[in-house]
Amino acid sequence: MVLMRANPLTALRDQDVTGQSLHVAKLSEALRLQGHDLTIYTRRTEARLPDRMRVADGLEVVQVPAGPARQLDVTPHVGEFARSLQDLWSSDVPDLIHAHHWTSGLAAVLGARHSGIPVVQSYHTLQGGDSTAHERLVGRAATCVIATSGHETNELARLGVRRSKISAVPWGVDLQTFTPNGPSAPRNGMPRILTVGGLAPHDGVDDLIGALTTVSWTELVIAGGPSSSRPDANLVRLRELADRCGVAHRVTFLGRVPHADVPPLIRSADVVACPQRHEPFGIVPIEAMACGVPVVATAVGGLAETVVHGVTGLHVPPREPAALGRALRSLLANDVRRQEMSCAAEDRARVRYDWQRIALEMDLAYQRVGGPAAGRTAGREVIASVR
Numbered sequence: 001m002v003l004m005r006a007n008p009l010t011a012l013r014d015q016d017v018t019g020q021s022l023h024v025a026k027l028s029e030a031l032r033l034q035g036h037d038l039t040i041y042t043r044r045t046e047a048r049l050p051d052r053m054r055v056a057d058g059l060e061v062v063q064v065p066a067g068p069a070r071q072l073d074v075t076p077h078v079g080e081f082a083r084s085l086q087d088l089w090s091s092d093v094p095d096l097i098h099a100h101h102w103t104s105g106l107a108a109v110l111g112a113r114h115s116g117i118p119v120v121q122s123y124h125t126l127q128g129g130d131s132t133a134h135e136r137l138v139g140r141a142a143t144c145v146i147a148t149s150g151h152e153t154n155e156l157a158r159l160g161v162r163r164s165k166i167s168a169v170p171w172g173v174d175l176q177t178f179t180p181n182g183p184s185a186p187r188n189g190m191p192r193i194l195t196v197g198g199l200a201p202h203d204g205v206d207d208l209i210g211a212l213t214t215v216s217w218t219e220l221v222i223a224g225g226p227s228s229s230r231p232d233a234n235l236v237r238l239r240e241l242a243d244r245c246g247v248a249h250r251v252t253f254l255g256r257v258p259h260a261d262v263p264p265l266i267r268s269a270d271v272v273a274c275p276q277r278h279e280p281f282g283i284v285p286i287e288a289m290a291c292g293v294p295v296v297a298t299a300v301g302g303l304a305e306t307v308v309h310g311v312t313g314l315h316v317p318p319r320e321p322a323a324l325g326r327a328l329r330s331l332l333a334n335d336v337r338r339q340e341m342s343c344a345a346e347d348r349a350r351v352r353y354d355w356q357r358i359a360l361e362m363d364l365a366y367q368r369v370g371g372p373a374a375g376r377t378a379g380r381e382v383i384a385s386v387r
Contacts, residue, residue, distance in 0.1 A: 001028055001040040002099040002108045004074050004081055008040055009053070009061055016258040018283075020100050020124055023171055030172070030359035032058045039094065043081060044069045062088070078107050085111030096120060096366055098146075102131060105138035118143040118369040125280055126155055136160045144369045146362070148281035149302035155280065167365035170306075172358035173286045173349055178263050180292035180346055185261075185268035190250070191218045191332050194269035194293075196262065196284045197276065199225035199234035204275030204298065209238060210321030211275075212247045215328050219250045223257040223265060266291040270338065271331050277318045279303050285313070286353050289345035294338055296327045312345040 001008075006021035008028070028038050037058045044063040053061045066081035067074070074081070085107060098120040099108040105121040112119055121142035126135055139145050139161035147153040147168045157163050193215070197203050205222060212220050226232045231239070235253060242248040257265060266272060272288035274297035281302035285295045289306075295313035297303040309315040314327040331338050351357070 001038060002042075002085070002097060002104040003040060003101075004043045004066070004078070004104040004107055005101050007042045007045055007061075009042070009049075009055075016260055018259050023124070024100055026172060026174065026355050027359060027362065028059060029056075030355040031362065032056065033356070034359055034363065036363075039092075041085060041088070043067070043074060043077070045071055064088070074103050078103055079110070082107040082110035086114065089115055089117065093117065096369060098122065098366075099138075099142075100124065102127075102135045102138045105142060106134060109138065109141045120144045120146060120366065120369060122146040122148075123152075123156075124148065126152070126159065132159070144365060146365060149305050151301040151305065152280050167361075167368065169358060169361045169365060170302075170353065171281060171283055171286070172355035173283075173290045173353045175290055175350060175354055178266070178287045178290035178349075180267065180342075182267060183264045185264045187268055188219065192221060192269045193218060193271050193273050193328060193332075194221045194223065194265060195273045195275065196223045196257070196265075197274070199232075199238055201234075202277045204277050204318065205238055206241060207277075207319060207321045207324055208273055208275045209242050209245055209247065209251060211325035211328060212250065213245050214322065214325035215332065218328075218332060219252065220247070221252045221254060221265070221269070223254045223262070225253070226255055262287065263291060266293055269293055271296055271328060273324070273328065274298065274303055274307075275316075275318075275324060276300065276303065282306050286349060289313075290349035290353070292342040292346040294331060294341035294345055296324065296331065298324075308344075308348065312341055312348050 001024055003024050008021045008025040010017050010021055028040060032038055040061045041064050043066050047069040049063050051063055055061055064081055064084045067077035093115055094117060096118050097108045097112055099105040100122045108119050119142045121138055136159050139156060139159055145156055145161050145166050147156055147166050148170050150168060153166050153168055156166055195208055199205055225235055242251045266288050272293050272295045274282055274285050274295060276298055279301040285297055285306045288295050289312055295307045297307045297313060298318040299315035300318050307313040316323045316327050
């Protein structure tokens with residue numbers, strides 16, 4: 001595993017860590033339990049850490065020097081990271097490399113160009129903009145590309161990655177942490193709608209506040225964004241919108257919530273709303289389903305694939321507060337239907353998104369990877385493109 005931009009050790013030590021480092025840590029642990037021997041190569045960000053750390057039998061983390069040992073923009077240090085990987089792999093040759101984010105992918109392909117080791121690439125989310133050329137370069141050079149959803153598969157195809165080399169494997173969920181049983185956050189007596197995520201316009205919280213005007217005697221709890229004591233422009237905008245809509249007394253902004261506190265918060269909700277206007281793959285609806293809470297989600301990107309309409313929740317069109325309000329009212333007014341969806345949601349999370357299931361699917365993707373000749377060709381293509 002190659003993870004240049006984040007250190008998975010933080011995810012192993014801190015339960016509040018999310019994102020790519022958590023994904024790599026959980027996936028690596030699941031693969032290890034299935035008999036794989038893994039080494040995670042990450043950029044050194046702390047001088048005091050040893051070069052190699054044995055986390056468990058079959059799982060080791062290697063700190064690779066590339067730039068100062070602190071948090072920074074890793075892009076200027078990709079070349080140095082790649083040279084270090086090449087030196088390491090000249091004496092300890094892996095069977096396969098799985099890189100996460102395009103920076104790791106570029107370093108991995110360059111580092112493996114002489115050995116011909118197959119490279120599997122995960123973007124998690126395409127950044128676009130100034131990174132598009134690099135993302136396209138890595139996608140074409142990698143032996144296999146992992147997409148988190150059918151939506152991301154289509155995005156990768158539009159980027160120029162051949163569909164024949166793309167395998168779709170979603171993110172997983174920790175079913176020991178996200179479960180229907182356990183502590184629940186306090187409630188104030190009203191039915192509760194919960195949303196977890198950012199506060200920018202594309203996150204759709206504006207639409208959710210607008211929808212609340214049509215859902216009586218119900219509170220909306222918003223987890224995410226900055227602390228309420230240090231509001232930013234988005235938080236100020238949403239508070240003003242709640243005031244104008246006459247629902248400010250029923251809207252609570254919690255700010256950033258530690259990941260360890262998210263399961264009790266989800267368990268306290270009657271419905272979890274995911275109103276994003278664009279979402280390549282949704283982690284929140286999977287966590288909600290694992291806790292047995294039905295989800296109302298916009299039918300966009302990965303959300304449309306994660307939530308099964310009429311079974312584990314409801315789909316609504318993006319940017320339509322009226323439709324969002326109707327869906328929320330229909331679930332909050334029908335306890336029996338909500339309970340049926342709760343059971344179906346938990347079942348789907350356990351069957352589809354358990355980390356052991358994800359590791360098995362990833363293993364199948366690994367087995368489909370071509371031999372060393374493909375890796376050598378990919379390396380030459382990247383060198384030619386970079387030059």
